[in-house]
Amino acid sequence: VALAVAALTVAGSVSVVARTTTAQAAADVLAAAAVEDEGADCAVSGLPDLGSLPTNAKLPDPFKKLNGATITAKSDWRCRRAEIKELAEKFVFGEKPAKPATVTGTVSTTNITVNVSHNGRSSSFSARVELPSGTGPFPAVVVVGGFGADTATIRAAGAAVISYDPLAVGREGTPRNNKQGAFYSIYGSSSSTGLLAAWGWGVSRIIDVIEQSGTTILKSDAMGVTGCSRYGKGAFAIGVFDQRIALTMPIESGSAGVPIFRGIPGEGAQSLSSAYGEQPWLGDEFGSFTGSPNRLPVDTHEMVAMVAPRGLFIMDNPHIANLGPRSASVAALGGAEVYKALGAGDNITYWSDVQDGSHCANRPEWRTPLQNNIRKFLLKTGNEPGAIRIHSKALGRLADWRDWQTPALADGPTTPPPTTPPPTTPPPTTPPPT
Ligand code: MCU
Numbered sequence: 495v496a497l498a499v500a501a502l503t504v505a506g507s508v509s510v511v512a513r514t515t516t517a518q519a520a521a522d523v524l525a526a527a528a529v530e531d532e533g534a535d536c537a538v539s540g541l542p543d544l545g546s547l548p549t550n551a552k553l554p555d556p557f558k559k560l561n562g563a564t565i566t567a568k569s570d571w572r573c574r575r576a577e578i579k580e581l582a583e584k585f586v587f588g589e590k591p592a593k594p595a596t597v598t599g600t601v602s603t604t605n606i607t608v609n610v611s612h613n614g615r616s617s618s619f620s621a622r623v624e625l626p627s628g629t630g631p632f633p634a635v636v637v638v639g640g641f642g643a644d645t646a647t648i649r650a651a652g653a654a655v656i657s658y659d660p661l662a663v664g665r666e667g668t669p670r671n672n673k674q675g676a677f678y679s680i681y682g683s684s685s686s687t688g689l690l691a692a693w694g695w696g697v698s699r700i701i702d703v704i705e706q707s708g709t710t711i712l713k714s715d716a717m718g719v720t721g722c723s724r725y726g727k728g729a730f731a732i733g734v735f736d737q738r739i740a741l742t743m744p745i746e747s748g749s750a751g752v753p754i755f756r757g758i759p760g761e762g763a764q765s766l767s768s769a770y771g772e773q774p775w776l777g778d779e780f781g782s783f784t785g786s787p788n789r790l791p792v793d794t795h796e797m798v799a800m801v802a803p804r805g806l807f808i809m810d811n812p813h814i815a816n817l818g819p820r821s822a823s824v825a826a827l828g829g830a831e832v833y834k835a836l837g838a839g840d841n842i843t844y845w846s847d848v849q850d851g852s853h854c855a856n857r858p859e860w861r862t863p864l865q866n867n868i869r870k871f872l873l874k875t876g877n878e879p880g881a882i883r884i885h886s887k888a889l890g891r892l893a894d895w896r897d898w899q900t901p902a903l904a905d906g907p908t909t910p911p912p913t914t915p916p917p918t919t920p921p922p923t924t925p926p927p928t
Contacts, residue, residue, distance in 0.1 A: 526715060526804055526871075527737035530593065530698055533576030541580055544782060547789045553754060553824075555898035556796045556832050567904040568836055575800055581792035582734070582800070588687030588777025590695050590735050594680065599703035601711050606656065608699045610680060617679035621700060622657040623712070624649065631713045633872035634704075635741075636697055638721030638728045644856050644864070648720075651868040654712055656700065660728050664692035666773045673774060686778035690731035690750070697732045701739075716740055716872045718805075722854040727751035727775055733806070734797045741805035741871040743864070746817055746854055750775045752808055753818030754794050754825045754895065755787035763818030798829025803838030805871035809860055810844070812885035813851030819888035822846070826882065827892040831900045833880075840879040843867065847883040 540560035556578070557564050565574050583589045594612035603625055609618040625632060626649040634654040637645055645655045665674040672683050677692035697719065705714040718741035721729035726747030733742025744751060749758055749769035758766055767784040770776055783790050798806065808826050812819045826844035833842045848859045869876030884890070 526717070526740035528715070530701075530736045530738055531576075531579070532737050533572050533579065534592070536573035536576035538573075538577050538580045541577075541584060542791055544585075544779070547791055549786070549788045551756065551788050552897045553756065553793050553795050553828050553895045554791060555896075556799045556828070557835070557898065557901055564901055565903065566901065567906060569906070570903070571802075571832070571836060578792060578796045578800055579735070582797060583691070583777070585779055585783065585790060585792060586776060587691040587731060587735075588685070588779065590687065590691040590698075591681060593698070593702060597699050597702045597706070599699075599706070601704055601707040603711055606700055606703060608696075608703050610676070610699055612680050615680045617676035619659075619662045619676045619696065621659070624655045624657070625711075626650070626652050626654060628652065630654075630711050631709050632711070633716030633718070633740075633868070634712045635718040635720055635743075635868070635872070636700065636729075636732070638693065638697075638719065638732065639725030644861070647861055647864055648868065651865045651873070653716075653718065653868050653872050656712075658697060658700070660689070660693040660696065660725065663696035664689035666724075668774065670774045670778055688777040688780070689773060689775050690728055691735065691777065693728045694732040694735045697739075698736045701736065714738065716874070718743060718868065718872055720745060722746050723748065724773070724775065730797065730808075733804070734800045737804065739804065741807065741867055742801050743807045743809065743867065745809040746811045746814075747822070748817040751822070752794055752798070752810070752825050753821030754828070755783070755790055756793055756895070757821030757824055757890070758787070758818050761818050761820050762815050763821060764816050793828075794825040795828025795831075798825050798842070799832035801842075802829065802833045803836045803841050805841050805867055806833075807843045807863060807867045807880075808845070809857075810846035810888070811848065811851070811853060811855075812846045812888035814853060815888075817853070819846050819885075820890040822890075823882075823884045823888060824890035824892055824895050827890065828896065830882065831892075835900050835903045840877075841871075843880040843882070845881070845883045846885045846888055848885065 560577050594610050596611045599608040604623055607620045632654040634656050635648045636656045636658045638658050638660055648655055663676045668674050677695050701714055704712050717739050719729045719732045720743035722745040726744040727750045730744040730747050730751050733739045749764040770784050810819045810822050830842050833839050848857050866878035
């Protein structure tokens with residue numbers, strides 16, 4: 495049972511604080527998955543073709559399967575998520591390939607190295623490590639691109655910082671037909687996979703190496719990711735596509751990040767053609783949707799949902815319309831419906847209730863929720879409920895964007911179809927008396 499409380503906070507801003515009950519908090523699923531993709535064995539069929547997509551001005555129903563049926567049990571989510579993943583890869587990000595044939599590397603107290611080989615090609619990259627004080631093994635937060643995230647706060651909370659240079663894995667500034675970096679050395683410079691999925695592939699390989707290292711320094715099952723702006727787009731995609739990541743924390747990600755594609759033109763955020771053209775962040779297929787997002791069979795509220803029930807802390811800036819904060823709040827509210835249906839409504843926080851208008855500022859308002867999230871999902875020593883705090887300047891309304899309802903999902907596996915009752919045996923006929 496969720497109750498919404500509207501509370502007045504700092505002058506000029508309204509916070510919508512969504513809280514769930516303690517009973518639900520107790521039932522929350524905190525654990526990240528043991529594997530990158532729990533739905534890898536789901537047989538996904540019925541993916542639509544580019545040429546036959548209907549126009550839908552509303553957000554697609556996250557609970558409705560490709561075959562038109564609405565899921566009924568929490569256990570159905572695993573394979574519904576696999577459908578959303580296929581749609582997201584096919585139409586938005588491009589394919590993120592599964593673990594390559596060989597991944598090796600090292601983890602030290604200062605550095606991680608990654609060597610990958612697949613189909614006769616190989617590449618490598620590395621990332622700097624800074625440990626917090628205390629005794630390990632430590633949880634770790636991957637900081638993408640090196641700015642916007644407060645690494646001192648992360649370490650003070652007790653997590654290591656892994657400084658990840660995404661540009662070594664997928665370079666910016668290249669044309670789409672000549673993409674470069676460790677990902678494209680393996681999958682080819684004309685791969686249609688965009689940089690964000692490539693960046694996600696790189697972090698997944700870092701987690702592979704930490705897993706294989708015996709986790710004496712860093713814990714592979716207590717990983718977070720964060721980054722701001724274009725690296726907020728990256729942090730979001732990285733968390734969406736690897737279920738081993740326990741806590742995803744995108745900051746001010748803008749178009750091609752959290753904001754719903756359908757809301758971007760109306761809000762006056764960075765246009766889809768501008769974001770698509772500026773860098774090959776999204777996959778090549780997205781090019782046919784920049785002028786018609788209503789044809790997309792998937793939207794970013796479903797990428798939010800792909801993170802469920804894992805920790806998600808979306809930080810946003812309501813003062814810059816170009817970042818699409820209203821559209822981002824709708825993505826969070828839409829995705830939160832899936833969190834709630836899974837009984838994990840307390841695991842998502844969306845926070846745009848901040849004062850400083852500068853992009854990627856180090857904000858005092860985020861310090862406490864950041865540390866609460868690290869404690870809850872990485873250190874596992876806290877259980878602060880998630881909150882939706884939307885600044886009044888950028889208040890999006892989910893009701894304007896959906897025409898579907900949130901089902902009550904059953905706890906057990908899908909109710910099996912009613913079994914045919916055994917044929918009733920006619921009562922033995924007493925032979926007539928002779
Ligand atoms: C918000 O992220 C991007 C934005 O999409 C770009 O248009 C702009 O050039 O750079 C932003 C960014 O990464 O700023 C640091």
